[in-house]
Amino acid sequence: MNRFLFFFIFCHSLLFSSENSFSQVDSLVEKKQFLNAWKLLSSKETELNKEDVNIRKIKLCLKYFTKSISHQAFAFTNLKPEENLIQLRKSAETKLISTFPFKIDAILDSLIQENPKNHTLQKYKGDYYYDIFILFGRDWITSQQEVLRRMYTAYSIADKQGVNDYLSLYALGYFHHLNSESQTAIEYFHRSLNLDSNHAPTHYNLAYIYTELDSQEVALKHAWSAYKKYKYIHYKNDAGQMTGSILGKTGRHEEAISVLLDCDRLIPNTYHTYYYLLNSFLHLNKTQEALITAENMFSLDWKSHTIHTDIIESFIKTNHLNELVVFYQTKLTKEKYDMEFRGHIQLHMAQAYSLVNDKIQTIKYINDARESFLVCYDNNHPVFRVLDKMSK
Template sequence: MRRFVLLLSLLLLPWLGMAQTKAASEAAAQATALRRANQLVLERHYESAWKLLKVLDPLNVEPAVVLQKTELALKYYTDTDELKRFAFRDLKLLDLSPDSLRQLGQDTARYSFPVRQVLEKLQQQNPDNYKLDRALGDYYFTVQQCDCAEQTLGEDEVFRRTIKHYQQAHDHGQGDYLSYFALGYSYQRLGQFTESLAPFERSIQLRKNYPTSHLNLAFVYLELKDFEKARDHARRAQRLFPDAAHKEDAGYLLSQIEERIKTAASSPGLPKAP
């Protein structure tokens, strides 16, 4: 019997080696295609990138490809039908800023990619892949920002789902300054100001010159009546914003904080600035 098992093992070894070689070859090919898709995005050839990813994984079963599709769909669409169908364009490098993509008009959302359903199905199959939680957090934050999907949920529920998925992702090392900002913003909008502090502070640790986190921290500290910290972050935001409109917003908030500091200094019983 042992001799038979040994013989069978020897017969299987070449087949196993071939299978491993094929799997390695397929993984390398996928990695090459993903790098090419990323390069197309950097070149602002968004539709070409989408077509490449679609061919690479037409059934949306490969987590790495789906994650790249999700990022492309949420950031660079020109039109969408409830974040289930998308339109993209190939642009020249100097055509428009990314923020202007939605203003192009005359596009039809023709590429089917129901983001939430695709991610949730993959998450059931890959429960330990916390990059999928990060992507679901991005999805729900996009829902709130664009107000273009999930109309039956209500804004508070969208924020709660954003928090749930980002928190899960962050607990397993999947986060960056933008996801921490979005987590803090979600807590802030729910009125949970104390809970928003740590994510905003972490966002700034990861990108100290990100003005939007400083601005929102200023709002939060103002709500918590910590006027000195509010003033400090408002000043930083005003200094860091590159455009006049946002500088003006930060300057207006700073003036409100200065007024509150004056009121606190002259009113017994209210918090006073040191």
């Protein structure tokens, strides 16, 4: 009896000591003393508490590292009040910093083998590979496809046992989306939103899928949500462009213009913003705004065949051939001597006239373009093959 009592007291004291240590770790993390938190955790690991200690170490590694070496070794820093972890990570990229080897994948595999019924360990394994996918992309120890497979397998095992969160369900949806399994992806994404309706990437991916399925109204709802909820301006801009595009497709051009002008303020001079703006301006017969937008697109790269094709098709589809001709004629009037420039403009005027089956004007501008290009290009330049093909 005394031996049993002694053993009980001993275990209880270890448990109390462990919980006390964890509260100290939590306090250090709250104060952003991440290096001290790591050292304290390392000093307190025993055979009895190693699972809890390693789980906390994994969380520390994934959230609070200063530098990661392929997510196999990690550096930590005790932050000063004015310091920012993201800034420290950027500066650490070019510095030699001592790291602590900590192979999360091997550690989790060992813990899972010892305690296979703790399905939370599978969830952490999924978190680990999701983090690798986001941070390293194709530049990790093994292939991106294998990383995604491991992430999916771990998250799936955990989810089947009821262990999940909004991020793991989002990741499972994203995996199915990548594999063109739209309906399964939708199910996971909606489950994710049930746990966190503010997760912008989930809304964005749902908008993308519903656009592909031609469910424009549902797509628009999620695109709007993604646009409103994203904080990072590049992602917000992408979501805004998608929203503007869908609004344009559904004929809500005034709203599309409003969103797209916001995008242009977020990140000025982006091609897709201009492209969708041009479409809406032309549909509303706002020709002056359309011409300004076309000029902005032209200025991005006046040699780009893609840009010219998009400009031309936008004007032609909305019955604005005359305005398009004026747009290009103005450029020919202003530039008399740069024959390469003139040749490209004449080629694209021929392209425009060919779309409306005006063969006379098409041939005229093909010949004009050929004469201009002969001044600045050799006879074997690829552009002449393009002109020959257009002549047929």
